[in-house]
Amino acid sequence: MTNEFKQIARIKVLGVGGAGNNAIRRMFEENVQGVEFYIINTDAQILESSPVPNKIILGEKTTKGLGAGGNPEVGKAAAIESEEEIKKVVEGADLIFIAAGMGGGTGTGAAPVIAKIAQESGALVIGIVTKPFIFEGRHRNVNAKEGLEELRKYVDSVIVVSNDKLLEYIGSIPIAESFKEADTILKQGVQTITDLIAVPATINLDFADVKTVMYKKGNALFGIGVASGKDKAVEAAKEAISSKLLEASIEGAKDIIVNITGGRTVSLNDAYDAVGVISQAVNNKELNVVFGMAINDDLTDDDEIIVTVIATGFDNKNLQNHEPNIVKPNKSETQPEHMKKAETEKTEENDEFDDEMILTTTEDTEEDFNDDDFPTFLK
Known part of the structure; x- marks a missing residue:
């Protein structure tokens, strides 16, 4: 039996912001099967440089295609402005993944808005997000925490990839490679679940099986x-x-x-x-x-x-x-x-754990960030 694709459920994977776009590009180039890919951003230049065909520019009036400038409030406003376009993207999907990097402007601010619209469409919604490296600074890490808390309100499960924990796992490699590894983990998270549904099996799993285990079930590993x-x-x-x-x-x-x-x-x-x-x-x-x-x-x-x-x-306790x-x-x-x-x-x-699907500990997700968490030069 070959690993032949067979469409069982309609699955859409939305990459929001720079990190989300990079992860979707990786999945698209490696031919992850059984899904429709969309990249969504406030930065028109980033969208134009991607080979992924389905592209959505957020907030043309709000940002004029120049990005969110690292401000989640701008990312949120841009997504609200583009609500009708987002509704068209999520329409008809059974399962929607939202891939984003927490801490910046577009991913942090827009992902929760998009998740809310996806949830209202009736789809099973799974977030797959990264948390920033500690060296990216206190401001970005606090933004990530707040963005993740907002995202949790509108998804059935969240896969959280801590870049710092990932770095411990992969060891000392160039920083560009570290970010690529984070993209790979996001890809694996999506592909594992989509393969369960889309790839024919000797003993079959279908969308209903996945939904039974993941729909409104809170924490997951x-x-x-x-x-x-x-x-x-x-x-x-x-x-x-x-x-x-x-x-x-x-x-x-x-x-x-x-x-x-x-x-x-x-x-x-x-x-x-x-x-x-x-x-x-x-x-x-x-x-x-x-x-x-x-x-x-x-x-x-x-x-x-x-x-x-x-x-x-x-x-949870x-x-x-x-x-x-x-x-x-x-x-x-x-x-x-x-x-x-x-x-x-x-x-x-x-x-206590958040309502998340976790690839790493969520201990620092729940706690407030303290000055002791950051090197002096990042405070």
Whole structure:
């Protein structure tokens, strides 16, 4: 079976502001399937330089196509001015992603307005946003916090990528490459969900499955794991729920989607193992599990397996930042030692989570920014 596109639901991905436009350009150039791409900006020059065909200029009277100047209020006013154009863009969509960078003018100010219009259209709305690097300054980080709080009012879930946490994960690379990595994470967040819906599967997941897990479910966690060789399903599942970018445990989730993609060697036993590892980590007897499975002939390693998990329905006050309990599901009374339940490492408890889908900790999203958070030269 080939990884052939099949339209199941109408999905639109809107990139708002410079960071959002860059992420959409990456998705467009890498041929992410099953979606319609739109780039939206107050800066006409940025729009003109992009190969993405669907372009919306916001607030021609407000900004005259010259951008928002880093002011979220200008970005908001421009989006309000262009409300009718935005309504035409979101019309008819079942699922709408809004990709933006928080902290600047257009993404921070316009994204919540666009999300509100998308929500009113009846679509499932998912935000995918980045938070700025600490070195970008206090003003930009405070803008990001306030913009994210406003965005949360109008989306069903938010994937938040902290650029600082991403930098810790990818190590020391040139700054231009760092921003490209953030674009890649945004792309992966969109593509994982759209592939669940748009790519034909051996065990199918459809839009209704995704909506059941994500619609108005509050906090969510999202992760991807890749492995090959012996115990590949177990190892990929462990990676999906223990990524360095995922600083919160999935323990306590009420709903999960697990999508398993592999080469020709992938088996139902692999699916059993992966779902078992994740279910054990969730540790909730009332857990609702939705899973899909697909064979992808395009994988370079026929023995490779990719496990994707989306977990929702958390108790806001009880999420903790610690390693999950990881164990292969019991198939007999005895197990090899390396499959036995690992001891959980306790770490500090997180602050209450926002209604977000999180790729990194949201601790600093909830707290006010203090002067101690910033180097002296940025205060």
